[in-house]
Amino acid sequence: MRLGLQVSRFSWEGAPASTGATWRAVARDADQAGLASLWVMDHFFQMAMAGSPEDDMLEGYTTLAHAAAVTERIELGTLVTGATYRHPGILLKTVTTLDVLSGGRAWLGIGAGWYEEEHLGLGVPFPSTRERFEVLEDTLRLAHRMFADDDRPFEGRVVRAERPLNHPQPVRRPPIMVGGGGERKTLRLVAQYADACNLFDTGLGPEGIPRKLEVLRGHCEDVGRPYDEISKTCLARLTMDAGSPLPEGVHGHSVEEAVDRLGRLREAGIDHVIASMANTTDPAAHDLLAEVVRRVG
Known part of the structure; x- marks a missing residue:
């Protein structure tokens, strides 16, 4: 079992003047705790379920590059990038740059995108659901090309690139995570193109996760992909009870409770839990x- 951390709120005390120092401390603490991965949301406005659009939100790849400079081992990714936010070729160049500067620690976390308000607010086109999934699949196909130093002309359904040159190449080919549990499209794309899926523990729970993974297994069989090649990850709310005050309604977990929670998720088929604290x-x-990492490792 691997354990990662997602940071989704940046409205910290003293922000924005203190934001850089606070983020550096979080990244170093996560690295030194032995966590496998560190993730930020790739949003430009805060989501309604986590606050209000006016709350502080940092651009994802700039934030991860800053973390790369103050950490040594922890892997870095967005959970997850909307495929519509950046031209696919520029996105893949950005992820490659993060990988090179971090010494081979970048992930490509990606999904179809859904947050219409931030698209329209910042002047980014927000196409139909069908078109967003077409962009996503084209981006996944192009990623396999660009991460393998294949600069032949690329023509997808909606994305075209005359020469997708990507130099320098990644130090390590960034693992590709496709976020979401859509059974007809999203999990099929995982089976075809991705190294990892990402499900949400909230709403599914250990009881609902196995059904999603069985759907993924079926898609793998359909495309001739070994199911065991794919890492099964999930985002889970897991706040450690360190004795300091917590927001109203948030349960603080003891080490024993956290280990038990991770064990139940492992039994459900998950091998990489990303904690939202x-x-x-x-x-x-x-x-x-x-201590949780030591106990479950």
Whole structure:
């Protein structure tokens, strides 16, 4: 079992003047705790379920590059990039740059995109669902080309690139994670193109996850892909009880509760849990995460 951390809120005390120092501390604490991965949302406005659009939100790849400079081992990715936010060729060049500067620690986390308000607010076209999935699949196909130093002309359904040159090449081909549990399209794309899926523990829980993974297994059989090649990840709310005050309604987990929760997710078929914590800036919470990592590793 691998354990990662997602940071989704940046409205920290003293922000924005303190934001850089706070983020560096979070990244270093996560790295030193032995966490496998560190993730940020790739949004430009905060989501309604986590706050309001006016809350602080950092651009994902700039934020990850900053973390890369102050960490040594932890892997870095977005959970997940909307395929419509950036031209696919530019996105893949950006992920490659992060991989090179981090010494081979970048992931490509990607999905079809859904947040219409931030698209329209910033002047980014928001195509239909069908078109967004076409962009996603074209981007996945192009990623396999660009990460393999294949600069032949590319023509997808909606994406064209005359010479998708990508130099330098990644230090390590960035693993591709496709986010979401859509059974007809999203999990099929995982089976065809991705190294990992990402499901949400909230709403599914350990009981609902196996059914999604059985759908993924079926898609793998359809395309001739070994199911075991794909890492099964999920995002789970897991806040360590470090003794400091927590937001109203948030349950603080003990190390034993966290280990039990991860064990149940492992039994459901998950091998990489990405924790969403309400107290990511508390160093004591990272100390507890380090003990969880030791216990489940």
